[in-house]
Amino acid sequence: MSAVAVWAEVSEGRFKKSTLEALTAARTWADALGLPVWAVVIGKEVPQNTSQVLAEYGADKVIRILHPELAEFIPAAYARAMAAFLAAHKVPYAVLSQTYNGRAMAPMLSVWADGALLSGIVQVPEKESAGFRARRIAYSNKAIEWVYTDHLPLIVTMRANAIIPARAPRPSVSEEDFAFTPSAEDLRARPVGVEKVATDKIPLTEAEIVVSGGRGLKGPENWGIIEELAQVLGAATACSKPVADVGWRPHHEHVGQTGIQISPNLYIAIGISGAIQHLAGVASSKNIVVINNDPEAPFFKVADYGIVADAFEVVPRLIEAIKKYKAEHTH
Amino acid sequence: MKILCCISHVPDTTTRIQFSADGTQLDRTGVTFIVNPYDDFVLARAAELKEKNPSGVHVTVLCVGKNGASSTDNVDSNLRKALALGLDEAVRIDALPVDGYFVANQIAAYAEKQGFDLLFFGKESIDYNGSQVPGMVAALLNLPYISYATSIEIAGQKAVLTREITGGKERIESPLPLVLSAQKGLAEWRIPNVRGIMQAKTKPLHVLPPVEVTPRVQTLRHELPPAKGPFKKIDPDKIEELVQELANKGLI
Numbered sequence: 001m002s003a004v005a006v007w008a009e010v011s012e013g014r015f016k017k018s019t020l021e022a023l024t025a026a027r028t029w030a031d032a033l034g035l036p037v038w039a040v041v042i043g044k045e046v047p048q049n050t051s052q053v054l055a056e057y058g059a060d061k062v063i064r065i066l067h068p069e070l071a072e073f074i075p076a077a078y079a080r081a082m083a084a085f086l087a088a089h090k091v092p093y094a095v096l097s098q099t100y101n102g103r104a105m106a107p108m109l110s111v112w113a114d115g116a117l118l119s120g121i122v123q124v125p126e127k128e129s130a131g132f133r134a135r136r137i138a139y140s141n142k143a144i145e146w147v148y149t150d151h152l153p154l155i156v157t158m159r160a161n162a163i164i165p166a167r168a169p170r171p172s173v174s175e176e177d178f179a180f181t182p183s184a185e186d187l188r189a190r191p192v193g194v195e196k197v198a199t200d201k202i203p204l205t206e207a208e209i210v211v212s213g214g215r216g217l218k219g220p221e222n223w224g225i226i227e228e229l230a231q232v233l234g235a236a237t238a239c240s241k242p243v244a245d246v247g248w249r250p251h252h253e254h255v256g257q258t259g260i261q262i263s264p265n266l267y268i269a270i271g272i273s274g275a276i277q278h279l280a281g282v283a284s285s286k287n288i289v290v291i292n293n294d295p296e297a298p299f300f301k302v303a304d305y306g307i308v309a310d311a312f313e314v315v316p317r318l319i320e321a322i323k324k325y326k327a328e329h330t331h
Numbered sequence: 332m333k334i335l336c337c338i339s340h341v342p343d344t345t346t347r348i349q350f351s352a353d354g355t356q357l358d359r360t361g362v363t364f365i366v367n368p369y370d371d372f373v374l375a376r377a378a379e380l381k382e383k384n385p386s387g388v389h390v391t392v393l394c395v396g397k398n399g400a401s402s403t404d405n406v407d408s409n410l411r412k413a414l415a416l417g418l419d420e421a422v423r424i425d426a427l428p429v430d431g432y433f434v435a436n437q438i439a440a441y442a443e444k445q446g447f448d449l450l451f452f453g454k455e456s457i458d459y460n461g462s463q464v465p466g467m468v469a470a471l472l473n474l475p476y477i478s479y480a481t482s483i484e485i486a487g488q489k490a491v492l493t494r495e496i497t498g499g500k501e502r503i504e505s506p507l508p509l510v511l512s513a514q515k516g517l518a519e520w521r522i523p524n525v526r527g528i529m530q531a532k533t534k535p536l537h538v539l540p541p542v543e544v545t546p547r548v549q550t551l552r553h554e555l556p557p558a559k560g561p562f563k564k565i566d567p568d569k570i571e572e573l574v575q576e577l578a579n580k581g582l583i
Binding site: 011016075076079098099100101103104105106107108110111112115116117118119120128133136137138139140141142143144145146147148149151185188189190191192193194195196197201203205206209233251252254257258259261265266276277280287289300302303304305306307308309313314317318321322325326329 | 455461465469565582
């Protein structure tokens with residue numbers, strides 16, 4: 001029987017927003033094809049309430065591929081597990097989210113499943129002649145590319161924040177184990193330790209709102225207003241390349257062409273001029289607010305809202321205004 | 332130790348992007364092509380390893396591509412720029428990179444017979460950001476794959492790496508040979524010196540024919556992104572207007 005399979009990525013014992021986005025994409029695609037959605041969980045064990053969560057977002061069946069050696073993500077082992085499952089059940093379609101791990105695993109999966117790979121697409125594939133077409137962003141947000149394939153199995157990765165997770169509860173969900181033992185070859189690149197940075201913070205790649213600071217803030221001691229604005233908005237913090245290069249902020253906060261590429265719902269740029277390399281990493285944000293004291297800053301050209309003002313003067317007032325609004329509208 | 336650095340030939344970020352009339356091809360006229368910025372990290376790391384052990388390390392730079400008509404669109408000159416960092420030889424596989432599957436198969440077919448210990452890639456190319464090729468090459472050659480690597484140290488036939496993950500870093504140990512895709516941090520970008528540039532002119536650059544591979548994904552057409560919504564300037568003395576605008580969009 002045919003289905004749309006989706007890799008239900010587990011991170012720190014839970015399903016992240018990116019997994020729910022992938023599930024929603026799989027549900028939408030499966031509905032168009034008249035197929036069920038099979039959510040595949042790979043690991044040592046499944047998170048609590050796995051079936052409830054996955055069924056809530058549209059899974060008809062939960063496939064568990066569990067093995068002690070799959071406790072840590074190893075791209076080769078996970079890709080082999082998924083490829084073995086797709087082959088055993090002749091599943092023609094698979095969806096992953098384009099997270100760090102999804103990006104690592106999908107190309108290997110596509111080779112071992114002898115499939116085609118559409119990566120970083122921003123909408124569910126649509127039927128077109130004998131195959132499927134989909135859109136992705138190209139040339140640093142300067143173009144949209146329509147891609148086509150009629151090769152099956154078809155593996156797709158969904159760009160982060162391209163799809164809003166939508167509840168689509170299924171009346172019943174079944175569960176099934178798929179037996180898989182990774183080979184020694186698949187386990188060669190072994191994780192031996194993890195260094196977490198600021199686990200209480202929202203990861204940049206997942207954040208719906210990002211507050212970002214640049215050289216206009218004049219020094220690391222002035223980042224308090226960025227942190228506080230991020231806190232009242234429930235946002236992640238980021239910075240421009242020069243700021244990371246001089247060490248005012250850690251490198252993992254650098255967004256832009258050589259840093260992290262993001263597309264949050266709201267990007268607030270404070271004291272960032274908007275060099276083209278910076279825009280390449282953030283220009284697909286759905287709403288952009290620019291605060292800069294230089295009215296000629298190129299960032300204003302791509303902004304939805306702009307404030308020409310001194311950040312040190314206007315940001316504290318913005319924080320107060322948001323607090324006031326939230327106090328008046330929260331019950 | 333033999334290292335292969337695979338690089339992409341991509342339009343400079345600052346360049347204007349235009350397409351052929353039917354939208355299927357990039358119009359290469361007047362476009363300046365550069366070495367993909369993420370590939371510069373692996374070239375720099377390979378140059379560091381070569382410097383530490385000049386006689387024991389051999390670095391090959393490879394690109395799948397065809398030279399364009401203009402001097403700013405020449406794969407060979409980008410390969411020479413890479414060689415100018417002190418690397419040994421270059422290979423150009425003479426074919427247009429149609430899709431990730433096609434390119435990965437070209438690289439795998441070449442690398443298969445060469446016995447490389449390290450296969451280095453940038454984490455993605457800035458034209459399509461697909462992150463497809465390094466993982467596909469690893470799968471085709473059945474080699475360990477470490478993506479988003481921010482460091483690599485080698486001791487004997489083993490490597491210790493760090494890899495970027497959501498909210499942190501992961502340490503990984505792997506035997507050689509391995510495939511790595513680089514994130515910023517792997518090494519500091521380098522600028523070739525005059526001596527390197529002079530020497531690069533006479534280093535070997537082999538042009539090889541492609542192997543026969545049927546691409547699996549094709550480009551139907553390109554479009555320009557939808558126009559931005561209207562820009563609204565907010566008076567700094569009426570900051571509440573911005574809060575209201577954002578609230579109306581459900582962002583607060």
